[in-house]
Amino acid sequence: MIRAVAVAAFASFFSILCTPPSGASANETITVVTSFPEELTTRYEREFERGHPQIHVRFVWKQSRDALVELAKPEQGGADVYWAPSPANFALLRDRGAFRKITVDRAALPGRLGAQQLSDPAGLYEAYDVAGYGFVANPSALAAAGLSAPRRWRDLASPEYARQLAMPIASKVGFSPALYDIVLQSEGWDAGWRLLSEMAGEATLLDSGVAPTAAVREGKAALALTIDFFAEIARANGAAVEMIYPERTAFLPAHVAMTTGSEHVAAAQAFIDFLLSTDGQRLMMERDSRRHPARPDAYQSAPQGFADPFALPDSTLLVYDSEIGGRRPPLITLLFDLAIVEGHAESAELWRKIHDAEKKFAGNAKAMAALGEAKRLAGFIPVSESDAGTRTFLERFARRDAIDPQHLAQWREEIGAARRQARDLVKSLEPAP
């Protein structure tokens, strides 16, 4: 239905304003650097060129690191437009003078979501969509296991969800460092890592973006951490899954910007205008895309059950610090590998023993205090909150191949030592043989 409405709207719009002469020739090509999937970009190409037959859009596909290298070059690889879900890149490139100001209708595009700034205040890049983070759940599987749907990040630390959860590996799945940073910003650095360690303890770790949702859809897990469009696409295609946005989550933007070096300013602005128009924004909600527009009026034709982030209760949204969020992913990726992926089986056994002991010693204050300390040690991370918020510290981890191996070895040893202490503490509660 939504598709029909969108198509009808396009047909009407273009028949009135933009009907091209038959056989009109393309005489200008704009180059758009993007990492959006081809099914989506082809859809935009077709609809945009239908209304602008004199402009041809050429997509150059690059993910974050490659795009940063290319767009930082003096000639910017010939790019006219950068359109991608990579907030850190946009901030970095803006600071390097890579973008020129674009015109935006601020009445229609607030550039903010609650207290969170989505777009560049100076107009050098604009939010195109927002993607939410949370849980994809299989309600039947939850019901079969006698579980209620979690509502907060920390609900997933509860032992009842152990072995029911799937999580993406930060170094393998592009969206997951941001997901874990939202947990860390919501819960606090140390408590957040403890929570991640505890929920990951007996979880299944997966190495592709679609895999967590697939695991839930296929009944291999009742719950998984995910970015929302994977879950929404699965739901729209008939899977019995639902997306849950926990309290204090965040919706992070993808952006669009025009390069400083663009030689096709009017054509590039036309393409950007189309991306940000009501019709352009509706396109992203189609069944196999299911992304959330940054333009509130586009939700008037949203699919049934599709969340409007501009209408969510305040408790859903964390005031996400995008400045820190843009700089932390390399460190989070590194620490996730060290503290969660490496020794995962050993960690799972430790958390299982801690959870078993918590049940056994529920009324024993002294034992519970020891177990609290064991949990702190099991989820220990060898980086302080202060360092993790310091720009100079974070810059040391921007390139993984430049990290001192001795540093890594030291962190690995500290994590191992903390885990050994945690195991000893749990063991000390067991009766002597």
Added chain:
Amino acid sequence: MKRFGLLLCAAMLAGAARYETSGPDTEAFIQPIEGLDGEHAASFRKGSGIFRQAWVIGPSQDHPDFVGLGPFYNRLSCIACHVKNGRGAAPDSENGVARTMAARLSVEGKDAHGGPRVHPEYGAQLNPEGVPGVAGEGQAVVEYADFDVALSDGATVRLRRPTLSFRNLAYGSLGPETKTSLRNAPPVFGLGLLESVADAEILAGAGRPNFVFSVETGQRTLGRFGLKANQPNLKQQIANAFVEDIGITSSLFPVESCAPTRSECYRGASTPELTEAQLDAVVNYIRALAPPARRNLDDPRVKDGEVLFHDIGCSNCHRDALHVADFSLQPALNGVEIHPYTDLLLHDMGDGLADGREDFEAGPRDWRTPPLWGLGLAGKGGDGADFLHDGRARTLVEAILWHGGEAQSSADAFRNLPEPQRDALLAFLNSL
């Protein structure tokens, strides 16, 4: 007696194995055949990722395994044209640019292997895109002229006749002698099963075979893939699509598919851009994609339509049963009867559908009978729902009415059917 029992068990096991998949209509073309073992399931997943992956211009930190796009190309990935593994869409009538299609180009004569002689300036097909710094070759544009066809009961059906032209040709005019053929991206499920059908069973059909060149063996081989049956197997079909559509070389096609005059094509690495492991994974992915199961089998109209399908001669070419001979991904399917509704052979389809271009032993009016399985789900997954080799038919009725040549009598018979019987035939086709 013991031997009979073993045979019976084998037959029962074979009969129990499912080659089709059921599931949401929107996901019908992306499911693997049941029961792939761990190795084949892993290869299927890897191949799926490669099929979806956009190729990049190197060097790349993010995707070093997917470097080598272009210098000329149609799209960045396989999935861009084979949307959800279904068919592509015909060009918009508004500006007519062919996107999920390939415009094949050749000139008079044959190449050293008996195939079409490629265009001296543009190569085997027009590639509209070029990497930055290299001008794309131009666009194929389709314009349509509508005309009405009357049915015997007075109803009319509007058909559209496409005319292909080219614009923004960056490397000079194509020349008046150039032969062109616009080809829509076909669905890619069920192809592994078709690959497994024995040559002898295909050759027993009523159509004409196309014998083509096998790059791997250097032999003249039965062609069974491609709209003119011009490819002998999936590996060659897929490797050819990589080099022609994305500019990705492989062990089978180690040279960029460009005209000899295009120096852009002879720069860069000499090693194949698609590794053997990547090619194998994509071949295994396509090989393992299951066709969708039929639906509404108990509907009386579907049953009547199936009888009509045979009575008016559709099944002469759209052969309803073939057999799996040797299917290495799932040996339990060996011997199973499948229902793709194709004979994998060439037929003269008349002047209306002719592209005027030879392709090995396929003549200018010849097309390979396309499989009809999954037909009723076309367009349900977000893929195109435009039929025939160039997507000119917007409905199944239009597609039937375009049939000429050897299929003229069937199209005439359809035209003369009363409406309820036409509807029954369409109900049957939509059940596939």
